[in-house]
Every structure is written in structure tokens, then in C-alpha cells.
Amino acid sequence: MILNDWFVVFRRHAAYASAALTAFLVMLEYALPGAVLPYVPLFPIGILSFLLLITMPKTEHEHLARRVVLISICVLIFTTVLLKLGEAGGTSATLLIAAAFILCILAPVVLMKSK
Amino acid sequence: MKLPKPFAIIAMLIPWCVAIGVVFYIFSIRFPLDGRVVFSHPLDGSGIWFTPFEPGERVTSPGRQPDGWRGQRILDEPVYASARWPGAYDELNINVEMRTLRQPIVELGLERDAATRAFEMKPLWSELLSSDDWREVAIDDARGFVRADLPDSTLLETDPRHLMVWHASTSDRGRADSGEAEEKTYEVSLRGTHHFLALPINDEIRFHFQIQDVNRNREGKNTFAIRVSCEDEIVWTSAGSASGLNDSRPSEVFEERVRLTELPPCAYKLSVLADNDFFIRQIRTNARHWVIGPQIFFGDRVGFRATTTEAIAWTNSIHAVADTFHKEGLQHIRFGSNEYHVRETHNRYILERAPDERGGSVRFSAPEGNMRLIGDGYFALEESALFYPEPRRLTAESEPAEEGIRAILTPYTKPVKSDNGFWKTGVAFELPARGDRLQFSLAAPGIDRSNGAVDIRSVELEYTRPPLSLNEWFLRMKREISIALKRL
Secondary structure, eight states: OHHHHHHHHHHHHHHHHHHHHHHHHHHHHHHSTTSSTTTSOHHHHHHHHHHHHHTSOHHHHHHHHHHHHHHHHHHHHHHHIIIIIGGGOOHHHHHHHHHHHHHHHHHHHHHHHTO | OOOOHHHHHHHHHHHHHHHHHHHHHHHHHHSOTTSEEEEEEESSSOOSSBOOOBOGGGBOOSEEOTTSOEEEEEOSSOEEEEEEOOSSOSEEEEEEEEEEESOOEEEEEEEEETTTTEEEEEEEEETTTTSTTEEEEEETTEEEEEETTSOGGGGGOOOTTSEEESSOOOSOOOOOBOSOOOOEEEEEEEESOEEEEEOOBTTBEEEEEEEEESOOSOSSOOEEEEEEEETTEEEEEEEEEOOOSSOOSOOOOEEEEEEEOSOOSOOEEEEEEOOTTEEEEEEEEOOSSEEEOSEEEEOOOTTTOSSOOOEEEEEOOSEEEEEOSSGGGOEEEEETTEEEEEOSTTOOEEEEOOGGGOSSOEEEEETTOOEEEEESSOEESSGGGOOOSSOEEOOTTOOTTTTTOOEEEOSOOOOEEOSTTOEEEEEEEEOOSSOSEEEEEEEOTTHHHHTOEEEEEEEEEEEEOOOOOHHHHHHHHHHHHHHHHHHO
């Protein structure tokens, strides 16, 4: 029983940590091309984060829905920026990245405060 | 049952610590403690740090080649590649595994100005200097190669007749003549712009030019200028015109004088800048060593004298190109012992020395004048005046031993033999302060004529910088953040 609870907590934090890490690394790669991709398998980490988030138990979903949405938005925005705007950049891309970065910093803070 | 707090903290810390660890790992690569990071991969298209060479019509597809090896073959030049810029590093050493086929030299350049596509080229490969006939030597700041049968001190050779350079410069430019200065007069008919290089004698340079404008009935171009410079620093200038508003006949011959005194030692460049309607009819100088080049244009004497003067010059050029624009210039010309028949106007004739005349000077003659010559060396109107203002550059056509060269100044280092005829060689570049990608150009001069090839099997990129103190680390971080913000 303890192990099961421990795993639930571990899994929840693994989901948030991997989502925040994906968001941070995507932004770092965008800002400094070549700083991340050659060393870290960014897309597998992103997929792992996504799978962890969507396979959480229902109770976890109810408790953590707000935070999951926040993190998902971060990942979604970064993915959109990377895929659609990519190298083109521009003011809108910069604003989106800034907003997503703030969200990805805030999400873990919100999670800690809600405990 | 509630999970005990220590267990909950551990469950929470593990994933966050892993995430923070990944971030630290990224930063440790970007800012390694020893200031050195190395990326190595074959040039078969699988590497992420160095792209294969382009454009496609000058290279083969990277990967397995028809004769079995993996890499990329370069068939024409120039070709371009790029590398990821991994962070704030000061220097890049590129080491490549390569071999050549009928290609004597290869150079690699790093782009310094994207707007003008200007590259800083450096020596990457020399078939000649990789042989046992030449020995690598370094004495103080001087680096280069000397002929295997000569002592190391030959590298300090200062006589440009025996010295060659390959992407290097000599510090010893201070040369001058002294002693009795005998003034001599040369009757010539030199057409258009000419550059004269002369050593001062007794700290003085004295040139008197008799100039004539043979076509004053033109607009806008009837001015000339004379400029004297030392190592690209302008020392003296003058300008003038030979025309009035309604002049149509050739002008009277007039004299322009250049007299500069108290000159420091240097090979001074005296440029007469004019269009092809200006003729220098006579030169009077007391210079002992003075040459013309790389172009000398023997014109005719129409409107000046009734007779034709034979064009004669001595040259230290190994190769030259000759052409004529008038049918009067169709004739037999001589370049050393080789004779050429100029049959057509506006056609370029390539002049080469006979194999046994590679060293020293040779005489050029064109009985009918009317001949333009562009050489890879310089020309003089008498043999004793001929000199090298600066050492020659090693080119794909150079044969240093036959040309009397004893030492070659270059930052090139002798490559190391690998297997299957490949060699490991490298080149170092100082890196720009900032950027996203590094652009490279590979030059293989003469590869199209020789039908040669350059095979590259692998590339190793070594980025280095000095180990950082805390203060320097913050400066580097500031630079990185500045780059990141500009990128965003």
C-alpha cells in the first residue's frame, strides 16, 4: 500500500518534472540552436511527459486537472512555436515563448502551494 | 493509510533532481570546466555537428562511395559546409581525414563577413610539404618548412628570391638600397595604369614620367593620378588632367615628377592610375631596384614617333598571359626560350617557362610592341633592376625547389599518415564573438583543370577556450544570455 502511494506521488512529480524539463529545453534550443538537441533526446522526453500526464488515475486527474492543463498548455505552446514558427521567429513567437516559459515556471509553484 | 512524509519527499525529489541534473548536464557541456569539447563523426551525412559539403554538383553524396570507403568526394571548387556553434569558445581546431587525387594543395576558410561572403582561408593540405623533401621547422615565432637538405636556420631566410609564403607574412619588409645613385632613362610606351614597386636609394625615391594623352576628345576619363604607398599606407598622391574643352589631337608630352626623401626602408608602390589613352613615353629614375607588375602594357607609338619600338622586359614570373588589341600586335613573341605566335587579337596566350628555366629571370620580347602581359611575378626594363618586392605565394602551380626556394613560411603542420592513403590533417581558427552557425569554404585551386578530387572521410571539431575564473564565467554567461535574447 505504501509502495503504491509512493508510486502515485513519484509518477505525478515525474509527469510535472518531465513536462517542465521539455518546455525549458525546447526554449533553450530555440534560443541557442544546438545547445540541447545533440545531447538530450528531447522528443522522447516530451512523449514520456505526455504519456505520464494522460495515464494518471482519475482521482489524480480531478485533483490535478488545473496543473495538468497548465503544463499541457506549456508543452502545446512550445510545440506549436517550434513546429509552425520555427526559425521564422518574430514578435509573436517571442511573446508565445515568454508566456509559455512563465507558465511552466508557475505550474510547479502552484502544485507545491496547493498541497 | 497516509504515505509518511520522508517517503513522499523522496518520491517528489527523484524526478525533479533528474530534471535539474539534465539541465546541469547541458550547461556543463556548454561551459565545460576544462574549456574543451570535441565532436567527431564520419562525413557520411550522419553527423549533426558538421554538415556535408555543398553544392551537390561539385561533390558526391555523403555515405558509401563507389570504391567502398565512406565519406564524401569533392570534384570541383569552391564547396561549402557549416558547423553548429556549441557555445562561447575562442578557438576551433578542425581535424579531417582526407586524401587527394591530382590535387597539390587544399585550403579551408571560415566565413568572416556574411554580407560579402569573405572567408579567412588557411592551409589544409599540401602534397609537396607532406613529402620527405621538406622538413617542418619552428624558430621563435617563425613557422614553416625548409628543404630537407638545408639547416633549420634557413627558415629565417629574408631574401624573397628564396622564400615563399602560404597564408603567412614576413615581418622583414624593411629593405632599401644605398650607395651611388645613377639616374637612368628608359624610352618606353606603356599604356594605361601601371604599378611600379621600387626600393628607395639613400632614403630617396625619384621618378620622372613623360606622359601623353593620345585621345583628348573624350569625356570624363581624361584625368590621371599618381599614388605612392608603403604596405597599403598611402605616402603621397598627385592628380592632373591633359585636356581642354575642344581638344581632339594628342596632347603634348608633359612631365610628372615624384621625388620623396627621408623614406624609411620599404618596397614602395608607385601607382600611375589612368585609362588606356594615357601613355608613359619615358621613365627617368635613380632607383636601382624597381619593377612593374603584375601587369605591363606595351602600347604603340602612333602620334608620338614614326618608328616601332620592340617591347623588351625581364621577368621573374613563372607564368604569364599575353594578349594584343591591334592587328599590328600580331607577331612572334618570346618568353625565355619559348616562342609563341600571336595570331589573333583579343585572344589570351598563356606563356610558360621552359622546364629548365624555372629559376631566376627570363627575357620577354615582342618585336612589334602592342602587347599586354599579366604575370604571376614582376617585370623590369633591365635585368639588374628586377627584384621580388615580397615573397611569392605557394600555389597549385608552384614548384618551389625548381624556383630556387629554400624555405616556406606557413602555419601548415605536417599531416599524419592514416590507412588507405588517407592523411590526418587540421587547421585552427579563432572564433567570432557570436553566431549561430559557422560557415566554411573549401578551396582546391586548379582541381577543374587537373580533373582531381579531394576525399574526406571524417571530421573532428575541437572547440577550446581557457579555463574560466568565476568572474570570467559570469562574463561568458552574460555573452550567452545576450546571444539568446537576440535570438528570441
